[in-house]
Amino acid sequence: MPEAVSSMAGAEFSGAVDIREDGLQGMVTLRGDLGDAKVAGAVKAAVGLAMPKARQIKKGKNGGVAWMSPDEVLLLCDHAGADALVAKLDKALVGVHHLAVNVSDARAMFTLTGTGVREVIAKGAPADLSPAGLPIGEIRRSRIGQIAAAFWLSEAETLHLVCFRSVGAHMFRWLENAAAADTLPGVL
């Protein structure tokens, strides 16, 4: 089997904020009735976390779970464990209308760290990036420039971003440009 390689192979950039492509990250999309106890149970068994509320993202020891829409969650796990996680979900949800897919290699993921991470994203997203508009632990799906993205903060100065792998290189270049040194006058 060929060796898996992430979108930007762990590329890094340091400017007004630091940017890192996260490398291989396991991601599983699960669609179904999120209010169904069996679906919630399958998520709990898969990553050890309760079903998130609207716009919520949770991280635990065995992965994470993010609310993507009224009938979709994104599960985060080890890259090598994604197929097993899908199998586990499918087994737990036999007879329950659902869809579980390993989308790990269809996505690119980035981490931004620094004082101005909210401002960098605000340059290209029509979203409220203030701490009130996007509290820590809440995920926002929107766009960066012209491309769809989802982003959230895990700490005050740590922002995570997911987009389609096909535009991963474009996203990295966009972020580099938006985070060029001395381009956040009010912040740094």
Next chain:
Amino acid sequence: MLILTCPNCGIAADETDLAPGGEAHITRHGPEASDDEFEGYLFHKRNPKGVHFERWRHAFGCGKWFHAARDTATLEVFGTYPAQTLEPPKALQALIRKKRPDWEGFQK
């Protein structure tokens, strides 16, 4: 700039996060429909100056459809409501009547 609150995810979404779906609450007649009925469904839109009901999709967000009521002349947004309904909620209709006393009322 138009900002609509998506009732599916609660986000106050910018127009550029949304995809327009045209006039809401129009009837697509069944398989035995006449040419005139199909023409009406496709082309004969109300296009009012004033109170209007529309379909929008939170395209870059949760991806779901919803309804919005707004004034096409002033861009005032009266409210948004779920896609799974055949007419605007009574409370929203009452609010619009209060704000626009000369509105002719919701028509199918």
